[in-house]
Amino acid sequence: MAKVLMKGNEAFGAAAIKAGCKYFFGYPITPQNEIPEYMSRELPKIGGCFLQAESEIAAINMVYGASGAGVRVMTSSSSPGIALKQEGISYIASCELPCVIINVSRGGPGLGGIQPSQSDYFQNTRGGGNGDYRTPVYAPANLQEVIDMTMDAFDVADQYRIPVIISADGMIGQMMEPIEFKERTGRSLPSKEWAATGTNEEREPNSINSLYIVHEDLEKHNWKLDAKHKLIEENEVQYEMYQMKDAEFVVVAYGTTSRIVKSAIMDMKKEGLNVGLIRPKTLWPYPYKAFDEIPKSTKGILTVEMSTGQMIDDVKIGNNGRFPIHFLGSPGGSVPSPEMIAEKIKNILGGEKK
Amino acid sequence: MKTIFEKTKGLTAKPFHYCPGCTHGIIHRITMEAIEELGMLGKAVGVAPVGCAVFAYEYFNCDSYEAAHGRAPAVATGVKRVHPDSLVFTYQGDGDLAAIGTGEIVQAAHRGEKITTIFVNNAIYGMTGGQMAPTTLIGQKATTAPYGRDEAHAGKPILVSEMMATIPGSAYIERVAVNTPANIRKAKKAIKKAFEIQRDGKGFSMIEVLSTCPTNWGLTPEDSLKWLEENLMPYYKLGVYKTPEGGANNG
Numbered sequence: 001m002a003k004v005l006m007k008g009n010e011a012f013g014a015a016a017i018k019a020g021c022k023y024f025f026g027y028p029i030t031p032q033n034e035i036p037e038y039m040s041r042e043l044p045k046i047g048g049c050f051l052q053a054e055s056e057i058a059a060i061n062m063v064y065g066a067s068g069a070g071v072r073v074m075t076s077s078s079s080p081g082i083a084l085k086q087e088g089i090s091y092i093a094s095c096e097l098p099c100v101i102i103n104v105s106r107g108g109p110g111l112g113g114i115q116p117s118q119s120d121y122f123q124n125t126r127g128g129g130n131g132d133y134r135t136p137v138y139a140p141a142n143l144q145e146v147i148d149m150t151m152d153a154f155d156v157a158d159q160y161r162i163p164v165i166i167s168a169d170g171m172i173g174q175m176m177e178p179i180e181f182k183e184r185t186g187r188s189l190p191s192k193e194w195a196a197t198g199t200n201e202e203r204e205p206n207s208i209n210s211l212y213i214v215h216e217d218l219e220k221h222n223w224k225l226d227a228k229h230k231l232i233e234e235n236e237v238q239y240e241m242y243q244m245k246d247a248e249f250v251v252v253a254y255g256t257t258s259r260i261v262k263s264a265i266m267d268m269k270k271e272g273l274n275v276g277l278i279r280p281k282t283l284w285p286y287p288y289k290a291f292d293e294i295p296k297s298t299k300g301i302l303t304v305e306m307s308t309g310q311m312i313d314d315v316k317i318g319n320n321g322r323f324p325i326h327f328l329g330s331p332g333g334s335v336p337s338p339e340m341i342a343e344k345i346k347n348i349l350g351g352e353k354k
Numbered sequence: 355m356k357t358i359f360e361k362t363k364g365l366t367a368k369p370f371h372y373c374p375g376c377t378h379g380i381i382h383r384i385t386m387e388a389i390e391e392l393g394m395l396g397k398a399v400g401v402a403p404v405g406c407a408v409f410a411y412e413y414f415n416c417d418s419y420e421a422a423h424g425r426a427p428a429v430a431t432g433v434k435r436v437h438p439d440s441l442v443f444t445y446q447g448d449g450d451l452a453a454i455g456t457g458e459i460v461q462a463a464h465r466g467e468k469i470t471t472i473f474v475n476n477a478i479y480g481m482t483g484g485q486m487a488p489t490t491l492i493g494q495k496a497t498t499a500p501y502g503r504d505e506a507h508a509g510k511p512i513l514v515s516e517m518m519a520t521i522p523g524s525a526y527i528e529r530v531a532v533n534t535p536a537n538i539r540k541a542k543k544a545i546k547k548a549f550e551i552q553r554d555g556k557g558f559s560m561i562e563v564l565s566t567c568p569t570n571w572g573l574t575p576e577d578s579l580k581w582l583e584e585n586l587m588p589y590y591k592l593g594v595y596k597t598p599e600g601g602a603n604n605g
Contacts, residue, residue: 023436049435053428054461061425061458065432068419069399073432091422196417196433198440201396205366207411209420 003178008168009034011143011179012102013042015150016074018181021100022048023073025062027055027081030114031170032104035076056081060088060101067097068208070195072154076102079120080111083128089163090129094210094225096194098157100150101135102166104173107333115333116169116256121310124167125284132222134229136236137165137283139254143177145281151184156236158189160228167283169306171256171335232285239287240279243269246297247276249345250323252315253304254280256335261304264338268345275345283311291318300324300348304341307331362387364395366415375568375575377532378406378474382413382445384532384542385472388549389416389441398441399433401426403455405447406480414445424455427462430469441549443470449479452488452512459518463558466523470548471558473514476565477586484570488512491585496570511589515562519595525557527596531564531587533579544594556598564590 006014012035016024024039036052043050053059059075066073077085082103092099103124107117124137136156138149146168153164196206212218243265244250253261258279265275276298278290294301301323303312308331319325328344330336364386372378389398395416402410404423411418421429426444434442451459451473462469478496479485486496486503489511493502503511515529526548530541541563548559564586566578573581 023432025432051431051435051465054457057425058428058431058458058461061422061428062432062435064421064425065401065419065429065434066436067432068429069433069436071436087422088425196399196419197437198397198399198417199395205415205417207418207420209411209418211408211420213409 003180005176006143006179007034007174007176008143008146009104009173010038011146012076012150012166013038015147016100016154017042017046019072019151019154021072021074021154022046023066023071024050024075025053025059025066025073026075026077027053027059029078029081031106031173032076032078032102034173035102035104056084057088060085060092063099064088064092064095064097067092067099068095068196070192070197072098072158074100074102076104078104078106079108079117079123082120082123086128089127089135090131090133091210092163093129093133093135094131094221095208096161097163097208098161099163100153100157100166101163102168105167105169107331113333114170116171116306116335117331117333118169118255118257118305119307119310119331120167121283121305121307124165125286133225134232134284135163135165136232136285137167139167139281139283140172141255141258141279143172143175143179146172147179147181149281155187155189159187160232162228162232167255169256236282237285237287237289238281239290240277240281241290241293242277242279243274244276244293244295247274247295248297248299249275249302249349250278250294250298251275251302251304251341251345252278252280252311254283254311257304257306260336260338261341264341267338268342273346286314286318288314288318291320291322294323298323300326302326302328302345302348304328304336306335362390364390364415365413368412370413371409372406373569375566375578376406377565380532380538381472381474381541381563381565382410384538385443385445385545386414388542388546391546392549392553394441394549394553397439398443399437401430401442401444403444403446403450405450407445407447407474408481410445424450424453425458426450426455427458427467427469427471431462431465431467434467434469438468441552443472443549445472446474447480448475448477448487448489452514460521463518463521463524463560466525466557468552468555468557470552471560472545473560473562474565475514475562475590476567477511478567478570480567480570489514491589513590515560515595518560523558524560524596525598526551526559528594529562529564529590529592531582531592533564533566533582551598562590
């Protein structure tokens with residue numbers, strides 16, 4: 001298929017529709033507004049439904065209703081809006097309903113700002129909803145990945161019956177790049193016989209429910225969810241190893257930041273400095289195993305995030321005390337430059353104290 | 355032998371967990387009888403609230419959801435938009451609908467969402483143990499209003515049916531009570547009408563049902579019925595507040 005030029009936020013919408021999503025419930029918030037705008041324009045053309053809810057809380061509960069009714073459904077928002085959706089995400093996770101949630105992050109805390117940010121790593125991977133639940137989190141670094149990961153997200157959601165989050169930022173949402181819809185190898189997905197579609201008086205009623213008042217039942221339910229989470233950890237980790245051969249130093253970065261790190265790595269290579277990149281493509285499950293592949297030549301690790309340091313916790317777990325870990329952050333909405341990254345690494349290698 | 359009465363197919367065999375004298379059981383029964391009589395059990399999807407009716411999904415013999423506190427109308431919206439031919443209803447108490455869920459119920463009506471809400475008003479939080487509700491009467495005692503509801507402090511009780519009738523998108527709003535056999539018959543008629551409004555695609559419908567809470571009111575079941583009539587009914591006046599034709603016939 002020929003490549004087309006598309007804006008990031010619209011690419012999320014186009015990929016969702018291509019994946020068979022005909023239902024979208026959302027609420028306006030910058031910098032993701034092109035997603036609901038795109039869906040409001042396109043879904044009526046294919047007999048689907050776009051509905052602008054009265055709040056993010058209502059929107060995620062409409063997603064709960066639609067997903068329980070057996071269809072592919074999506075919502076999108078940005079940081080403070082995702083905070084409001086957390087209650088619903090917890091319910092959806094407990095009820096084992098599939099859906100896709102896009103978080104085009106902005107700076108925080110509170111109202112924060114509208115510039116690109118990665119300070120929602122905890123929000124996306126740890127969640128703010130109550131209880132023992134996890135959500136797979138994809139982190140696209142370019143628009144082709146926006147397309148591929150969004151389509152994958154619907155399959156993963158259906159396969160495991162779980163809400164899936166796509167973690168982007170304003171940069172990914174607003175940039176334009178050529179994309180194509182590739183041929184996909186299909187997963188075998190289970191049928192949705194659990195859905196609340198009306199019994200037609202032909203079967204026993206289905207109920208979509210997260211209440212387990214008998215504690216033994218709740219415990220059993222939580223272990224069942226845990227087993228599913230472990231299966232996802234085993235099967236769905238995605239990451240990229242970039243220029244890792246004989247790397248003297250390793251950077252860990254995802255999404256927008258990883259693109260800049262790649263530029264910095266190329267600049268340093270010209271100066272004879274070998275630096276590699278571990279780029280998590282899934283933030284949960286996290287690619288801890290990537291750290292086992294770090295060459296012995298490495299002198300240290302630099303985590304680069306547009307935050308004061310959130311993913312660095314997972315870097316520490318993956319590193320397991322093997323190499324010194326350093327941090328470079330920009331938590332105000334500015335994007336670190338390749339020069340800043342190169343300078344930081346050269347300073348560290350030049351003997352800067354940790 | 356001739357069968358003159360049998361339990362509706364709309365209810366499961368599961369025994370109700372409700373306190374003695376609570377009228378939730380009656381409201382469950384007439385709701386599901388109405389759906390059965392319309393021949394729509396196979397099309398029905400119910401949404402249960404958080405509150406005393408939190409287990410309603412175990413009693414309704416149709417597909418169902420348990421929603422987060424106050425969010426039932428949003429959940430129902432999601433279902434109805436996916437399956438426009440289904441009969442979608444929410445069953446909510448006064449805390450669920452008139453406190454934490456005011457945004458969802460008002461906006462669902464505002465959109466003219468083709469769903470039906472059964473709103474059970476007993477002027478108190480039941481499940482959590484008798485706290486003040488938005489519908490608790492002035493002077494009525496609650497565990498969080500131990501001196502009685504003080505208007506200067508907590509405002510006046512919210513008149514939900516009157517409010518919902520002002521929303522252009524609502525099609526049918528009626529307030530009923532289940533304190534006497536005659537009123538129970540009227541309540542069932544109202545609920546059936548509300549479902550017909552939905553079935554015929556006329557818009558949002560809500561039936562407010564005045565109900566009792568002997569446990570948290572501290573009254574016997576019999577005295578509770580009397581208290582409902584003498585205290586709730588003068589403030590929460592029964593009647594049709596909105597019809598699709600637009601003519602309000604208050605009380």
